[in-house]
Amino acid sequence: MEASSSDSDCTKYWIDWFLGAQGNEFFCEIDDEFLSDRFNMTGLNTEVVYYQYALNLIMDAFEYDCDDSTREQIERSARHLYGLIHARYILTQRGLQKMLDKFKNGDFGVCPRVQCQKHAVLPIGLSDVPHSAPVKIFCMKCEDVYNPPLARFATIDGAYFGTSFPFLLFQAYPHLIPNKIAPDRFVPAMFGFKIHEHARLARWQNVKRLEMTKRLEQYEEEERRRKRIR
Template sequence: MSEESQYSEHPGGWIEWFCAHEDHQFLCEVDDDYICDPFNLIGIKGKFNFFNEAINMILQPTSPEDQDLEDERFLEVYQEASDIYGLLHARFIFTSKGSAIMRERYLQGKFGHCPRIYCEKHNVIPIGLCEDLKTARIKVFCPRCEEVYMPKKKCADIDGAYFGKSFPQFLLMTYPDLHPKFQLLPDTQIQVDFEPTLFGFKIAGKQGSKMKKIEQQLQYNHIITQSNIQQIEQNIIKQEQKQYQIQKQQQQEQQDQQLHQQQQSDQNKEKPHKKKNKKKHKQ
């Protein structure tokens, strides 16, 4: 028996059986009280044909038997039960209890690690690229490089809607200590990003790794501290504001130039008209 099953709130039930499936290891167990609360079911009930049967299946205290999995009717209800549980799961992980469970699993590396070499196997967070069912499968988000990857673990049967697009950002905002920049020790040194070269020479047009703006301003083997990170962030904001002002000024100059050209064009059109009027008066 695994450690998670020992502390399960649904020993031997459908929820524990469902979450213990090899493809469902990213999912946590949603409380029965949360599932039974009508408020949490708003917007879900109307999407399914066997909603009541599916809810009863989810709340069953026993797991399905092998013969049940051969019944076509059971499989239809099971498919809807899986999606209903997934949508409830996407809401449950935004609660205080749900986010606390996911925080512990994230710290334990249950969701895997970033495949990027320079992230040094940083833990990743599940993310869905769409809120709608049957649109995209689950992906993982790395807080360090802020990129999305295919999970290495077997999660082929998890729909991205079971987590949603906002969960990684919500988790990092709820628990700021999880953010990579707060986890760096005073003597931590940043890794340089990969830069492609040919016989020691840089290749024109090849930038290599996608470097974050903060990393671009940190020199090789430069010690990261909270103070210089904040200073760099402020410099980046100032640079962006300066660029915005320059762009705005350029746009204004272009508009003024276009307006001036339009006025000149209108004046040129009026001159021949005035000459014609003068000729008519002379005649």
């Protein structure tokens, strides 16, 4: 089957197409040298279906004549393979530099926490195992993890960025670590006056009182049930 003009364009410039697709803004371009080194691909052939075809597609060397169904599976494998390679690449010096540039450009967005004053964030995975959780964003200022603000990122696998990337980047560029000596904290107040600690204690007591009431009701219900059984 001959490839259509759109297919050939996609094959010739596959990485450009992938990076330009909506929802893939968090990814950086992987160098050809990294993709050509077999050592960097160690173990990936057991994790990706149509591994060699998918790698050839990524490297613009795809020449396999196949039907539409097989082509779709290879395309899906190529996207997954690129993500797995990406997780390894961004831990290298070159990969860290590229992600640093995106970080400085604000490509990953800002922290949704008001007190962080729109501090830039980094993508992070909650697991290094694929298909475990979608990508999240990490803020070094408050040291917390959030869902990305746009729904299109919900389909991106967190394993394509890994659990270590943000911390390795800040270790490589320690001058980027924000000052946390006096972190801004939101202080609850009423009419400009800070809420007294007794108010917090009263709220805690109310919660505990409700928990105790619920436990007593459950105990009484169990006692009535036992009596009926007897």
